[in-house]
Amino acid sequence: MLVAASVEQQQIAAQSHCVARKMPDMSEHIRSLREFRSLLRSVLATEIEDKRRDVVVLAIDGIPHFLARSAWPHARMQKLQSVFPTTSSSAWLSALTGLSVAQHGVPGVVFRLEDGAVVNVFDYQGPLGPTGCGNIFSDAKEIGYESIAITGDWHPISCSWLRSLLEQSKRFDEGRFFTGPARRSPEGLIDGIRSSLAKCLDRSDDTPRLVWCFVEVDRHVHMHGYDDLVIGFLEQIDALALEIVNSGKVVVAHSDHGLVRTRHNFSLERMLTRLTAEFNCVGGGAGRARWFYAPAHLEDRFLARLEDHLPASVRIQIADDVFEPGSLARKRVGNFVLTAESDDFVTFDGHIFDHGSVTETELFVPYAIWDD
Numbered sequence: 439m440l441v442a443a444s445v446e447q448q449q450i451a452a453q454s455h456c457v458a459r460k461m462p463d464m465s466e467h468i469r470s471l472r473e474f475r476s477l478l479r480s481v482l483a484t485e486i487e488d489k490r491r492d493v494v495v496l497a498i499d500g501i502p503h504f505l506a507r508s509a510w511p512h513a514r515m516q517k518l519q520s521v522f523p524t525t526s527s528s529a530w531l532s533a534l535t536g537l538s539v540a541q542h543g544v545p546g547v548v549f550r551l552e553d554g555a556v557v558n559v560f561d562y563q564g565p566l567g568p569t570g571c572g573n574i575f576s577d578a579k580e581i582g583y584e585s586i587a588i589t590g591d592w593h594p595i596s597c598s599w600l601r602s603l604l605e606q607s608k609r610f611d612e613g614r615f616f617t618g619p620a621r622r623s624p625e626g627l628i629d630g631i632r633s634s635l636a637k638c639l640d641r642s643d644d645t646p647r648l649v650w651c652f653v654e655v656d657r658h659v660h661m662h663g664y665d666d667l668v669i670g671f672l673e674q675i676d677a678l679a680l681e682i683v684n685s686g687k688v689v690v691a692h693s694d695h696g697l698v699r700t701r702h703n704f705s706l707e708r709m710l711t712r713l714t715a716e717f718n719c720v721g722g723g724a725g726r727a728r729w730f731y732a733p734a735h736l737e738d739r740f741l742a743r744l745e746d747h748l749p750a751s752v753r754i755q756i757a758d759d760v761f762e763p764g765s766l767a768r769k770r771v772g773n774f775v776l777t778a779e780s781d782d783f784v785t786f787d788g789h790i791f792d793h794g795s796v797t798e799t800e801l802f803v804p805y806a807i808w809d810d
C-alpha cells in the first residue's frame with residue numbers, strides 16, 4: 439500500500455514512540471542537523487571576542503546520539519535530528535552548509551542528474567548544486583579564523599561533493615584513522631587523530647584556527663556493528679577532548695546519522711532485480727532508502743507489482759511526500775521511495791548494519807562541546 443505520510447510525520451511518530459519507551463532525554467529540545475552551522479558560528483563568534491581559542495571539531499561519521507551521550511560524560515550535549523535520507527552525503531552537506539536536502543540537491547549516494555545521467559556522488563566530478571551559499575569554513579574565515587579541514591578517512595577520495603563540502607578550507611590530507619593502519623585499537627586511533635591535530639595546531643601564529651577533522655567510524659560499523667572497538671574509541675574521544683581543552687582550546691564533536699542492524703533479504707533482492715529488469719528500471723538511493731527510475735509509460739504497472747510483492751517491513755512512499763516538490767533533490771530521485779522499517783531490507787558487501795531510513799538510532803545524532 440502506498441503510504442503518504444511525510445518524513446516529518448514519521449519523525450514525530452518516532453519521537454512519540456521514543457517517549458513511550460521512556461528514553462531519558464526526550465524532554466530536550468531537538469534541533470535540526472542543519473543548525474550545526476549556526477551553532478558552530480556562535481562558538482567561533484564568542485571565542486573571537488573573548489579568549490580567541492582554537493576550535494577543534496571532530497566530525498565522527500555514524501554515531502547515534504544515545505551512544506555519544508553515554509560515552510562523553512564531560513561534554514555538554516544537544517540532540518540533533520538528521521535529514522532524510524540519513525546518509526553521509528546528504529547529512530554532512532546539510533550540517534556544514536545549513537542547507538536542506540531540497541536546497542543542496544544531494545538526495546543520497548546514487549541519483550539521476552538533470553541531464554539523465556545516473557551518478558554515484560562519491561566519484562562524480564561535474565557540477566553538483568548551488569554554489570556560494572557558504573559553510574562553516576567561510577563563516578570561520580569571515581569571523582577571523584583560519585579554516586582547516588583534515589580529510590582523514592576520506593583521503594584519497596576526490597569528487598565534486600567533497601570539494602563542495604570542504605570549500606573555503608585549507609585541506610590537510612595526511613593520515614587516516616578507521617581506514618588506516620592504526621584501526622585495530624582505540625589507542626592507535628586516538629594517537630592518529632592527536633598527531634594530525636598537532637600538525638595543524640602547533641604553530642606560533644596569532645590567528646586562531648578552526649580545525650574540522652573527519653573520522654569514518656561508519657565503514658567499521660557497517661561490517662561489525664557498535665563493537666568494543668567503537669565503544670572504546672568513543673570513550674577515549676572524551677579523554678582526548680579533555681586533553682585538548684586543557685591545552686587551551688575548545689572541542690566540538692558531531693555526527694551525521696546512526697546505523698541499525700540490517701539483514702540482507704535475498705528474496706527481496708531477487709524480486710527487485712527481476713522487476714527492474716522486466717520494467718527496464720534503474721535504481722538509485724542510499725542504504726535503507728531506495729528509489730527507481732521507471733519509464734513513464736510503465737510506471738503504474740511497475741508500482742502495482744512492487745506493492746504486490748514487497749514485505750510489510752518495507753514502506754513505499756510518494757517521492758513528493760519525502761522530498762520537497764519541485765526542489766532540486768526531488769527532481770533527482772525516482773517517483774516513489776522505499777524505506778526500511780525494520781532490520782529486513784537489502785544491503786550489500788557483507789554489511790550487517792546500515793542507514794538511510796528514519797529509525798531513532800539513524801535519525802538522532804550528537805552535538806557535543808567540551809570547554810572550560
Ligand SMILES: [Zn+2]
Nearest residue numbers: 499500526656
Ligand atoms: Zn555517514
